[in-house]
Amino acid sequence: MQFGGVKQFSKLKDFLPTLNSIFSKARYFGIAGYGFTLSFCWTFILFLMLLAFEACSIWKLIRLLAGWATNLSGGRGIVARVSGSMFYGNALLSLILSSKFVHSWESLSSFWLSTETSEALTFAPDVRIRKRAIFVTSLVATFAFVEHMLSMMSATGFDCPPEEYFERYILSSHGFVLQAHEYNLWVAIPIFILSKLATALWNFQDLIIILISMGLTSRYHRLNLYVHHVVRIEKRYRYTQKVGTELYLRIQKWRRLREAYVRHATLVRMVDRKLGALVLLSNINNLYFICLQLFLGMHKDKGSAINRGYYFLSLGWLLFRACSVVLAAADVHLHSQRALKALYSCPSAAYNVEIKRLQYQLTHDYVALSGMGFFSLRRELLLEVAAAIIKYELVLIQYDS
Template sequence: MPQGETFCSAVSKVLFISQIFALLPVSHIRSLNVEGIVFKWLSPHIFYSIIIAILNICEFGAVLNFVSNVAINFHNSSTLSLYIVCLLEHFFFWRLAIKWPRIMRKWHAVEQLFLSVPYRFYGEYKIKKRIYIVFSIVMSSALVEHCLLLLNSFHLSNMERTQCKINVTYFESVYKWERPHLYMILPYHFWLLPLFEWINLTIAYPRSFTDCFIMCIGIGLAARFHQLHRRIAAVHRKVMPGIFWTEVREHYLALKRLVRLLDGAIAPLVLLAFGNNMSFICFQLFNSFKNIGVDFIVMLAFWYSLVFAILRTMLTIFVASSINDFERKIVIALRDVPAKAWSIEVQRFSEQLGNDMTALSGNGFFLLTRQLVLTMGTTIITYELMISDVINQGAIRQKTQYCREY
């Protein structure tokens, strides 16, 4: 790893892109010096984020009005939850932005230990490359999902317009299908479509980016645990002086404090992201048991969205759990310390490793370790068994219903 490759510099471009969608409104996010990263209440980023927040809140009010008029059901309740999750994600990123400069300074201070000798020789984790790969894969897949859902809306709105003989233009039918809650209170104008599509992007973007952000944090922390493990593995079965183990233990404790700091800052985002992912997966699985029609575009958008949600959640768990994976490798390496080299410092280090698990969490409700995959899988299987009585309905594939009643 190059000596200057810190987490702050590695993640700066990714966070800059997120600010386009009004997330994490911090000034000078791409500053090469962490001292330059500041949070200012009077800044263009805050002003822009406030505008987007107001527009999202107004649209959420329109959704509430729509639901109250047509009566709540399983479908529009999912739309309602989508807007609630979106608003909460924007709020939590805003809350994190206030703490972000202080977090980056503390992270940078800890990283200085691992950017100098001897850790420089154990730095092959390539933080920036991994972050860019994860961000590119997740967000490009999210863009494909968004385009498929748009294509699905264009297709269904056109089918509704033609087959149900609705006397409106093509773009007005798209507006009516995509935004029925706004169609009730705001007349159609062509210039509204780009504005509402941008608002739609600010709503859709945080759902995937929150998972991506958790993965970026996991990569940055795992890189330092990786270096610590490699330094210990390099002295495998060798007799080392007590000062070596004292230094290694102090560096481990510095990383441990950093993990606690990050966990306290992003825990609400972790809880919200995984709660939203699980509810969305269960909602889509329920719909898969029902009749979703035989229309190719509808089915393609549906199954892509479901598979993407599952794979994105799994990838988030595996990347974030690498922190705990490297800690377990350190524990295994300590077991190979020769008896004649065993000392009070090694014993203290071993006890500190065994007393507490190092991992990001969802506000203490769960830990981001590999065991979470089994837990979530078990929950989904249990859910499927509970609703198995509707599987027979899903076996009957009928023509997609285009005409809707409001």
Template sequence: MGLTMKVYGLSSRSPDEPCHFHGCLRHALRFARWMGFFPVQGLGEASPEGIRFKIKSLYSIYVIATFGGQVVMSYFSVMLFFQSEVTNIIFYGTGLISAILLLKLSQQWPALMTKAVETERSLTELTLDNKVVVRSNVLAYLFMALAMVEHILCTSFNIKFVMYCLQEAGITNNVMENYVEHRMPYIFNYIPYSFFSALFFEYLCLQSTFLWSFNDILIACISIYITAYFKTLNAVIATNSKKDKDAIPWSILRLHYSNLVKLVKEIDDNISSLILLSFFTDLFYICLQLFNSLHRNHVSFKYCDETQTNQALSSPFYLLYYLYSFVFIVLRALMLSLFASNVHCAALEPVYSVYDVPSTVYDNEVRRFQLQLHYTEVGLSGKFFYVTRNMILKYSVTPNPYYNVSTTLAIIVDNGRRCFKGIRDY
């Protein structure tokens, strides 16, 4: 028998009471399922009743095949690593780790969905605006579209680079063969080239590229959902703190806050490894893009000498790809950092309203709430750190002149000047 996990206890849920957690995440997770990384059924439905993880299913077969492909790509990249190429092993190694973490998350997803539904039902005094779901889904579609544009620009530049070196006027079979061998020497140094093998490994590369952006999008959508509930609760608490009569009992508001904190802890236990991996990959590729641009580094091609390579790296195609890719990576990293840190900020906000409670209604429940807000650490974490605004900004105020915002901006401006000079010379 196949292992099946379902969401139980949802039969009494009314269609007028949508699960916002399911609504905010299901579109993003469908992207992952289409690419072979999240074998959970029921994501296409508006309600969470059909959410289940089933071993014996077409989705699971697809995931197993995908996992095997990522293992193969990681293996070949390790082979190239011993020939002094580290970028590919980071790219495919982190992709393989992401695939493992997403498979683990998919196993826990029905239980996590059950916890989210129970929490939403317990929040009797809160009503979440459906615009939150729309905002989360728009973000997912937008950034996946931007990621696809980045991949297309990268592919286009490398094809143009090969055409320039081969002195070909159009895209021919010779150009495509050399393009594939140029992009994936860690594969075709060990196996013979064929059209079907090139197509297969190109798709595996696309899957890894998808994971490169998807983790950030998933964490951002989860952060939007959690932050929205905390902000709704904060508005209710702020209104309640100004009332002497007809106020909501503080024991209920404190319980609502406690339930949200428990949900954040449950979610964080499942995605903290993904957060750590996302921060690592974002920082690595930002530094790599800056280094490669400043030093005009590019993977060498056997039909290109140094002069031809330098001319290609001064072309408008490279400038367009580099600027778009760098801005996209920085924008994605900022999105991840700011949305994730908003969870911590929103969880701290009630403290100001609770300390403004009139003395006429001040009681032990208010006192307990104050202590809870003071001593409870709430936020998403990357295993070893909480994602807060202080954590994000601390390096921008360090006295070390080699690690601050002004130095980084100066590098970017100087690099842009060199790129535009290259276009003029080109």
């Protein structure tokens, strides 16, 4: 997969080439870029499989709600069927939205590159962001793999004979859609593959948000460092009278710096328009499954050691990933206003109209990633969501008692 305008930037070992490589590898679990290629065919096949499975899950849920289902044991209750429908519904939407975002990445990366190369101001690249992006990607992949392997162990236990492992795993983990008398190897194999791909899609949608937020924050961080550098110079020469050409050059530097903030705010809004639906899906899905895990933890027996270990690891990983999404995206808004402190400390002798405009711009121009405009990702959102979850659990405890 090639993205126009980014090859020339790869020598800097910066954010864009690293993200291009990650998006290229995502085609193995269904995230295609653009054009009618082999990866697009695989995406289309996966889409049809997820659509059929989600339709089957919803039909089983409707049968239960209508009172047509009789066997409600073995993970076939309403909680299991709603959760299964949510899980595969998220995978279906994630496949569509992630592919749509990767498809739009060509134009986004070109504009991103232009903000880095078309400015008169020279910023050194963030050489550490490549390592951070690779570390975050490796961390998400490793923990997602470990968590999923533990879920498979929890579903079957250690006393399962090898020849019965596959059947027990499918009937235990997908009892909401498949009963024992309906089990067939040719049905179980596609379900097994879909469950792995759906897990990968769930983790990848959060990874996209985290990585994009890291890149946007890095750019703001470099701009803010430049502001601090210029302010230090202004303080150093605050008693030196500047007239004529020197004064003009100082004002022009501040003007170019202000325009750099304008261009980056434009980039953030462009990314927000393309990423907003995925942000909304990620936060809704994570919130639902956090509440579900807490609910199940309150109403389940102690179980075996592997079940208890899986529960705490799964809940911890889900909380960590959900918090990482919010905190990484919230850093974009936080860093968009961080230069104000340096600007307010600028000596009055160096104050000019461009500094005044930049202060006004950073104060009143609200820049943040959002979930399609329904909410902005700020650090305060974590406390609001935590309060909502606690209220939800207290209500459940009250009704349960």
